[in-house]
Amino acid sequence: VLLTMLEISNQVITYKQLVTGNYQIGNDLYGIASYVLTPSRIAAVKNCPFNISDNACAYFFVNVDGIVAARVQLFGTQFYVDGKVNPSGSGSSWETAECFRHQALGAEVMLFTSTNDEYETFIASGISDMALPLYKKLRYYILEFPRIMQLRNAYSILECKGLNGTWLKVVSTLVNLPLKLFIVYSKHKGKKLLKEYQVEKVIKVPEWVDNIVLNDGHKYMEAHDHRWLQWNLDYNFRGLPQDIQSFYTIKKKGEPVGFFMTKERFRKKAGGLKNILIGAIMEWGSVNEKQLSEADIYKMAQTTFSREVDIVEAATANPATVEKMKVCGFISHGYAHIAFKDKKKKYKDASDINLWRVRYGYADVLLT
Numbered sequence: 001v002l003l004t005m006l007e008i009s010n011q012v013i014t015y016k017q018l019v020t021g022n023y024q025i026g027n028d029l030y031g032i033a034s035y036v037l038t039p040s041r042i043a044a045v046k047n048c049p050f051n052i053s054d055n056a057c058a059y060f061f062v063n064v065d066g067i068v069a070a071r072v073q074l075f076g077t078q079f080y081v082d083g084k085v086n087p088s089g090s091g092s093s094w095e096t097a098e099c100f101r102h103q104a105l106g107a108e109v110m111l112f113t114s115t116n117d118e119y120e121t122f123i124a125s126g127i128s129d130m131a132l133p134l135y136k137k138l139r140y141y142i143l144e145f146p147r148i149m150q151l152r153n154a155y156s157i158l159e160c161k162g163l164n165g166t167w168l169k170v171v172s173t174l175v176n177l178p179l180k181l182f183i184v185y186s187k188h189k190g191k192k193l194l195k196e197y198q199v200e201k202v203i204k205v206p207e208w209v210d211n212i213v214l215n216d217g218h219k220y221m222e223a224h225d226h227r228w229l230q231w232n233l234d235y236n237f238r239g240l241p242q243d244i245q246s247f248y249t250i251k252k253k254g255e256p257v258g259f260f261m262t263k264e265r266f267r268k269k270a271g272g273l274k275n276i277l278i279g280a281i282m283e284w285g286s287v288n289e290k291q292l293s294e295a296d297i298y299k300m301a302q303t304t305f306s307r308e309v310d311i312v313e314a315a316t317a318n319p320a321t322v323e324k325m326k327v328c329g330f331i332s333h334g335y336a337h338i339a340f341k342d343k344k345k346k347y348k349d350a351s352d353i354n355l356w357r358v359r360y361g362y363a364d365v366l367l368t
């Protein structure tokens with residue numbers, strides 16, 4: 001009986017409204033709106049070069065009796081198929097306030113992203129275990145591929161296991177000593193390659209990366225050309241001092257042969273861990289993978305992270321890379337997911353991960 005008395009309404013905030021400030025938010029009792037209406041997030045989505053129009057949806061909220069109860073943040077991206085780049089939708093930060101989750105408002109939000117006609121396709125990534133069944137129910141194609149992780153500081157993991165105080169300091173120091181020696185060995189693998197290649201950190205993504213990305217040989221991809229990479233290099237969603245993203249070119253005898261992109265993110269909480277700095281290899285490309293492999297690039301990339309990083313992670317659809325990175329201490333740790341919605345049912349074989357250029361940094365994963 002109580003449910004029939006609740007007034008549920010949907011609210012769309014367009015990019016035009018966002019730029020002009022011409023919008024009003026309901027009672028944000030649970031911080032659902034304020035989480036995504038920060039200066040860093042607004043700057044990132046306003047400056048996205050792939051938003052299809054000023055009238056496209058930037059934020060979608062579900063209100064219950066005037067209280068902001070659920071949300072998603074939306075922006076444009078690019079979908080490549082058979083040599084052509086098309087506009088596509090993407091999004092971030094799907095969430096429903098806990099007290100409203102029994103009303104399936106999350107499904108209402110996902111239904112909006114899956115069915116609105118702004119874009120013919122929709123790409124999502126960084127998907128939680130809770131949300132994954134809902135994507136499947138809404139008939140997204142799910143691409144699943146292994147995540148790998150290199151531990152550099154055991155402090156947070158030991159704290160998660162229940163150690164604290166003096167014992168935590170003593171045990172973490174003892175565990176970290178051999179760990180640090182192994183990281184020195186691991187970095188040595190990358191430094192040997194750095195003698196063969198010239199790796200340079202740059203603040204402007206060169207246009208030549210487009211030839212590597214778009215001529216990758218795969219039928220499908222989220223097109224991470226130089227404009228997409230530059231946008232992700234210039235912005236992130238939280239703007240914390242520890243949160244940085246970096247782009248590196250790889251050359252041999254002065255000629256471009258590849259690139260990679262990384263990020264570092266500070267998390268107060270991450271899967272049971274607290275106050276942890278995570279580094280991640282998000283993007284990479286090679287002119288010739290037989291000469292400069294994904295594993296070679298990862299080995300070089302792992303030498304570039306800050307000393308304070310506790311964990312370095314990556315994700316790959318290539319089993320050979322998973323095996324090769326074990327020598328550098330990267331162990332398998334769960335799976336990453338890309339979800340693709342084909343609203344017009346044009347791409348019948350898009351469920352086949354082998355047809356995709358798969359990277360960890362899809363959708364909002366580099367920005368978050």
